Amino acid sequence: MSSSSANPPDPSPPALEITDLVKRYPTGVEALKGVSLEIADGEFFGLLGPNGAGKSTLIHCSTGLASPTSGEIRVFGHDAVGDYRQAREAVGLAPQELNIDWFLTVEETLDFHGGYFGMGKKDRKERVDELLESFSLVDKRNDRTRDLSGGMKRRVILARALMHRPRLLILDEPTAGVDVELRLELWHYVQQVNSEGTSILLTTHYLEEAEQLCSRIAFINGGEIVDHGSSDELAERFGVGSLEDAYLELVGRKELSRAHVGIEAEDGQ
Amino acid sequence: MSPSMVRLVSLTRREVSRFLKIPRQTVGAPLLETFLYISIFGAALGSRVGDLHGYEYIVFVVPGLIMMAFAINAFTNNSSSILQQKFQGAIDDQLSSPASPGQLLLAFTLGGFLRGLLISVVTFLVASLLIDLPVKHFYILIPALFLVGWFFASLGVLVGVRAEQFDDVSFAQTFILQPLIFLGGVFYSASLLPEPYETLTHFNPVYYMISLVRYGFLGVADISVWLSLALLTAATAALTFANYRMFKSGYKLRR
Ligand SMILES: Nc1ncnc2c1ncn2[C@@H]1O[C@H](COP(=O)(O)OP(=O)(O)OP(=O)(O)O)[C@@H](O)[C@H]1O
Ligand SMILES: [Mg+2]
Numbered sequence: 001m002s003s004s005s006a007n008p009p010d011p012s013p014p015a016l017e018i019t020d021l022v023k024r025y026p027t028g029v030e031a032l033k034g035v036s037l038e039i040a041d042g043e044f045f046g047l048l049g050p051n052g053a054g055k056s057t058l059i060h061c062s063t064g065l066a067s068p069t070s071g072e073i074r075v076f077g078h079d080a081v082g083d084y085r086q087a088r089e090a091v092g093l094a095p096q097e098l099n100i101d102w103f104l105t106v107e108e109t110l111d112f113h114g115g116y117f118g119m120g121k122k123d124r125k126e127r128v129d130e131l132l133e134s135f136s137l138v139d140k141r142n143d144r145t146r147d148l149s150g151g152m153k154r155r156v157i158l159a160r161a162l163m164h165r166p167r168l169l170i171l172d173e174p175t176a177g178v179d180v181e182l183r184l185e186l187w188h189y190v191q192q193v194n195s196e197g198t199s200i201l202l203t204t205h206y207l208e209e210a211e212q213l214c215s216r217i218a219f220i221n222g223g224e225i226v227d228h229g230s231s232d233e234l235a236e237r238f239g240v241g242s243l244e245d246a247y248l249e250l251v252g253r254k255e256l257s258r259a260h261v262g263i264e265a266e267d268g269q
Numbered sequence: 270m271s272p273s274m275v276r277l278v279s280l281t282r283r284e285v286s287r288f289l290k291i292p293r294q295t296v297g298a299p300l301l302e303t304f305l306y307i308s309i310f311g312a313a314l315g316s317r318v319g320d321l322h323g324y325e326y327i328v329f330v331v332p333g334l335i336m337m338a339f340a341i342n343a344f345t346n347n348s349s350s351i352l353q354q355k356f357q358g359a360i361d362d363q364l365s366s367p368a369s370p371g372q373l374l375l376a377f378t379l380g381g382f383l384r385g386l387l388i389s390v391v392t393f394l395v396a397s398l399l400i401d402l403p404v405k406h407f408y409i410l411i412p413a414l415f416l417v418g419w420f421f422a423s424l425g426v427l428v429g430v431r432a433e434q435f436d437d438v439s440f441a442q443t444f445i446l447q448p449l450i451f452l453g454g455v456f457y458s459a460s461l462l463p464e465p466y467e468t469l470t471h472f473n474p475v476y477y478m479i480s481l482v483r484y485g486f487l488g489v490a491d492i493s494v495w496l497s498l499a500l501l502t503a504a505t506a507a508l509t510f511a512n513y514r515m516f517k518s519g520y521k522l523r524r
Contacts, residue, residue, distance in 0.1 A: 025524065060524055063365040064364060064365050064523065065361055065364055065365055065523055065524060066523060066524035067519055067523055067524075084367070085367040085369070086367075088365060088366060088367045089367045091365075093365050095358075095361060097358050099357060099358030099359050099361050099362065100357070100359055100362075101354065101357060101359035101362075102357065103287065103290065104283075104286075108283075108286070112279050112282070112283045112362075113362060113366070114279075115275055115276065115278065115279020115280075115282070116276055116279055116280060116362070116363060116366035116367070116368055117272075117276070117366060117367060118271075118272025118273065118275045118276050118367070119272075119275065120270070120275065160362070
């Protein structure tokens with residue numbers, strides 16, 4: 001008889017569980033049209049799709065920056081709207097735009113963020129030192145963020161997302177506009193963070209990045225999840241050779257495939 | 270400190286550090302303004318105006334100046350801080366944190382309130398050095414100044430959240446705030462006005478605020494102190510509640 005465990009507490013709820021999420025902006029744009037998605041605890045998950053597909057909207061709904069029109073979002077089992085405190089405590093967000101206050105120093109940016117998440121002073125200080133070290137920002141510590149280069153600002157945003165040691169890290173196009181070294185540094189860093197148990201949701205327009213890092217990938221287009229699986233599964237399902245070709249099939253632009261371009265075409269046309 | 274307390278303190282510290290970083294504007298500008306007002310109204314004009322309610326003109330004006338410093342600084346700090354952070358998107362850092370709507374509102378309101386308080390204290394100290402300013406009813410003065418500061422700090426939050434461009438904030442300041450303050454009787458006693466202006470003045474909320482603050486300092490008032498205090502408390506509470514509703518709904522803050 002299993003009746004004694006009618007409502008067993010889920011041993012490990014998914015890091016992010018989205019059910020039938022709809023988001024309609026006041027402008028009338030329906031950016032998400034009933035999206036369902038599950039990211040397991042510890043997973044490295046990629047969300048790919050063209051500009052305007054709804055990736056950032058999905059992320060904003062999950063972090064309280066946008067209010068869902070309907071549907072449900074749970075972060076480690078906590079309702080993102082009803083139990084927003086627990087839900088948000090678990091998430092670290094590195095948004096697509098460089099949204100830092102120009103008038104704060106790098107250290108203040110991190111320190112205040114830690115404070116918003118309830119970290120004590122000593123803990124904040126230690127964590128700031130640690131992150132400045134990891135992101136090669138030690139000598140920028142007292143610089144105002146507006147005096148930093150674009151790539152440096154990107155580092156600050158990533159460090160800020162990690163400040164409160166989130167269990168789910170959400171990275172919205174973290175490698176847009178960064179140099180080769182930082183991109184690779186970042187790959188190493190997030191892989192390490194993931195191997196230590198942090199779940200990750202990554203959006204990117206670089207397919208090789210998703211291929212390299214993500215154990216599972218979902219394609220989103222026009223506000224709908226159109227397919228998901230591992231990179232190999234996706235390529236296989238579409239009967240094509242690469243994730244990129246699967247992606248192009250999905251967005252209806254297979255004529256752009258590199259297989260048709262002279263440089264990489266071995267099978268010719 | 271509990272995590273929730275750390276959160277509130279950090280949110281407030283962020284707002285306070287913003288104006289402490291610019292002491293020239295925060296403390297220097299109001300110091301200069303007070304000095305100028307006192308020179309003009311005390312030395313240049315005062316001798317010709319004569320006494321009001323038994324006080325030298327400059328002494329009559331200074332309580333209004335202190336209140337005005339509190340009000341304008343509380344308002345402008347909050348409206349521009351919030352708008353600037355919305356503009357940069359930096360406010361998303363607070364909005365995606367576990368802070369509750371009440372904590373966010375309290376911290377944003379406190380920022381301007383504390384700036385206004387600091388400046389009105391500085392104005393008071395400077396004025397005390399230059400003129401002989403009595404404090405007749407301390408226990409009316411303190412709640413009166415507190416309410417005035419909170420009212421304008423809250424108004425700054427309201428305007429900052431609703432504003433979409435910097436023009437909106439300066440519009441509110443130039444076309445609403447300053448006329449209300451100047452017509453509320455900072456520089457004169459409303460009882461000296463001819464009709465219909467004297468009656469119209471009674472519809473200006475700032476009139477009650479100035480009367481209260483002036484009563485706290487000088488012990489003279491045109492209208493009932495308790496009625497003014499009750500009206501001001503009600504208006505401040507209503508505004509705070511409206512702001513709370515706005516923060517709770519995420520209006521113009523969350524997409
Ligand atoms: N604040 C907003 N108000 C109204 N419409 C919006 C808002 N933000 C996004 N949209 C619209 O919602 C749709 C999805 O946008 P979103 O930013 O989620 O796309 P995205 O997948 O992140 O794109 P990108 O790859 O360019 O970052 C777009 O049509 C966009 O114009
Ligand atoms: Mg986006």
